[in-house]
Amino acid sequence: MATANATLLRAIRGPVMLITLGVLFLWDHLGTQPFSRTFPILLIVYGVLKLLERTAGTDESRSYGGQP
Amino acid sequence: MRPRSLVGPLLLIALGILLLLQTLSPQFPLWEIAAQYWPLVLIAWGGLRLIEILVWWLRGLPLPTSGLSGGEWTLVVIVCLLGSGLHAAHRYRPWDRLAVVAGKRVELFGRTYEFPIAEQVLPARRAPRVLIENLRGATRIKGVEAQELRVRGHKTVRALENSEASETDSRTALELSAEQDRIVIRTNLDRAPAENRVSADIEVVLPKGAEVEVHAREGDLEADSVSSLILTTDTGSVRATNVQGAVRLHIGRAGSVKLMEIGGAAEIVTRRGRHLELEGIRGPVSVEGFYSGDARFANLAGPLRLENPQLTLRVPKLPGHIQMDLGDLSGARLEGPVHFTSQRALDVELDAFTKGGEISLDGGDIRLRPAPDNLGPIRARTRSGDIELALSESASFQLRARTERGSVFNQFGPALRETAEPRGGGLLTGGAAGPLIELETLRGSITVRKDTGPLPGLRKESARDTIEIETGDGRLRIQRH
Numbered sequence: 001m002a003t004a005n006a007t008l009l010r011a012i013r014g015p016v017m018l019i020t021l022g023v024l025f026l027w028d029h030l031g032t033q034p035f036s037r038t039f040p041i042l043l044i045v046y047g048v049l050k051l052l053e054r055t056a057g058t059d060e061s062r063s064y065g066g067q068p
Numbered sequence: 069m070r071p072r073s074l075v076g077p078l079l080l081i082a083l084g085i086l087l088l089l090q091t092l093s094p095q096f097p098l099w100e101i102a103a104q105y106w107p108l109v110l111i112a113w114g115g116l117r118l119i120e121i122l123v124w125w126l127r128g129l130p131l132p133t134s135g136l137s138g139g140e141w142t143l144v145v146i147v148c149l150l151g152s153g154l155h156a157a158h159r160y161r162p163w164d165r166l167a168v169v170a171g172k173r174v175e176l177f178g179r180t181y182e183f184p185i186a187e188q189v190l191p192a193r194r195a196p197r198v199l200i201e202n203l204r205g206a207t208r209i210k211g212v213e214a215q216e217l218r219v220r221g222h223k224t225v226r227a228l229e230n231s232e233a234s235e236t237d238s239r240t241a242l243e244l245s246a247e248q249d250r251i252v253i254r255t256n257l258d259r260a261p262a263e264n265r266v267s268a269d270i271e272v273v274l275p276k277g278a279e280v281e282v283h284a285r286e287g288d289l290e291a292d293s294v295s296s297l298i299l300t301t302d303t304g305s306v307r308a309t310n311v312q313g314a315v316r317l318h319i320g321r322a323g324s325v326k327l328m329e330i331g332g333a334a335e336i337v338t339r340r341g342r343h344l345e346l347e348g349i350r351g352p353v354s355v356e357g358f359y360s361g362d363a364r365f366a367n368l369a370g371p372l373r374l375e376n377p378q379l380t381l382r383v384p385k386l387p388g389h390i391q392m393d394l395g396d397l398s399g400a401r402l403e404g405p406v407h408f409t410s411q412r413a414l415d416v417e418l419d420a421f422t423k424g425g426e427i428s429l430d431g432g433d434i435r436l437r438p439a440p441d442n443l444g445p446i447r448a449r450t451r452s453g454d455i456e457l458a459l460s461e462s463a464s465f466q467l468r469a470r471t472e473r474g475s476v477f478n479q480f481g482p483a484l485r486e487t488a489e490p491r492g493g494g495l496l497t498g499g500a501a502g503p504l505i506e507l508e509t510l511r512g513s514i515t516v517r518k519d520t521g522p523l524p525g526l527r528k529e530s531a532r533d534t535i536e537i538e539t540g541d542g543r544l545r546i547q548r549h
Binding site for chain 2: 007008010011012013014015016017018019020021022023024025026028029030
């Protein structure tokens, strides 16, 4: 199941980034916040997705490292 | 088999519907909507893709390695660039700026059309009051022996074509009317469209002794044989002759101002002007403003007052003349006491002036030759420059001349005493009872000599090869060979 989660997370990474990008541009055009100020959100979202991917995949990796 | 995405076709369908709306009803503001809301395309694209992937996942279908392929990301970048460009174009409206240029098209591509202003006549009593409103163009006023007022002239209109020009011409018809106790002449140029530049040159012939007031914005004024003249304008030149009463001019930027034979006061207020000439004025003369060219005053029966931030000149009466430009001031036959201060370096030469005076310069030479009789107290001071004083042998005076750095020369006679001062200065004192003459320079020489005739004049060429001497009834020129 963990592997399936990681695959899913990797698959939705593109669409989620795209939605975020769209929302930021929309904010910019509606005058809420300029894109020049909100663009780091893209990095954060990307980072969070990547992090979730890694944590979803750690179940197997943990068995390798192993605890005493 | 891996399922294929439905997003591409869906977006194509949406785009087709929008364009169809635009073609079916042209007032549908597709571009405004697109410029503002194009990011919704990205959101919809991502959202649909997200739902698709979740559906595939729930059904247990194989998932793609990445949600969006490289090609799709390229497309996203293109959409972003196009959308941002559209948005910027709508926000900053570059076509408005193009429209500004287009507004000048008449100026750039138009022609100048000329129209005559047909003569209009209005019966008038002697010495009428007249108001003239001509915003742009030359106005000429002449008083004659007549029982009526006549106006005529011609107009120039800048326009693209003849019909446009004559439309503007008829819109700005000249109006001549009697209002209460005065006659009003209006050229109505303010009714012209802004892009059609109109100017009217008018000639007004009216009964002698008229009290005339002129309102203008730009253009020259010429007036002759009126009783009084008032002018307000932003820019222009003025020439007025034979005015029985007062002349009052308020000009923002004056070209040349020339007043001759004025019976009353003359008041000239400008921000800056080029040339000024006042001659034969019986009332007080007051001039405010900076003149970059030359100024000439002659034969003024009343006091003269010239003021601007750089200099002040006051002369109670001027039977002779004063000529000045940026570099020097020279005058002859002045009735003092003369008062002149300048914040600017300037050479000053005063010949045959009575009752003394006070001259204070920031720099420049001073040459004085007071009239032999009616000598008054004199104070002349320059920060840096030579002072020369010519005194009649018979004059009674007390002298105190001092230079802080320079020499004193006594060419007057034993009545004066030279004393060397410490640090390279000099002191010249002497005389008995009489008006006090004080000369002071911080750096320069002081010469006091016997009066041997009029001053040679300040003209620059006189120093080189000619000397011009103004005598009572002409000029004597001595040329060097």
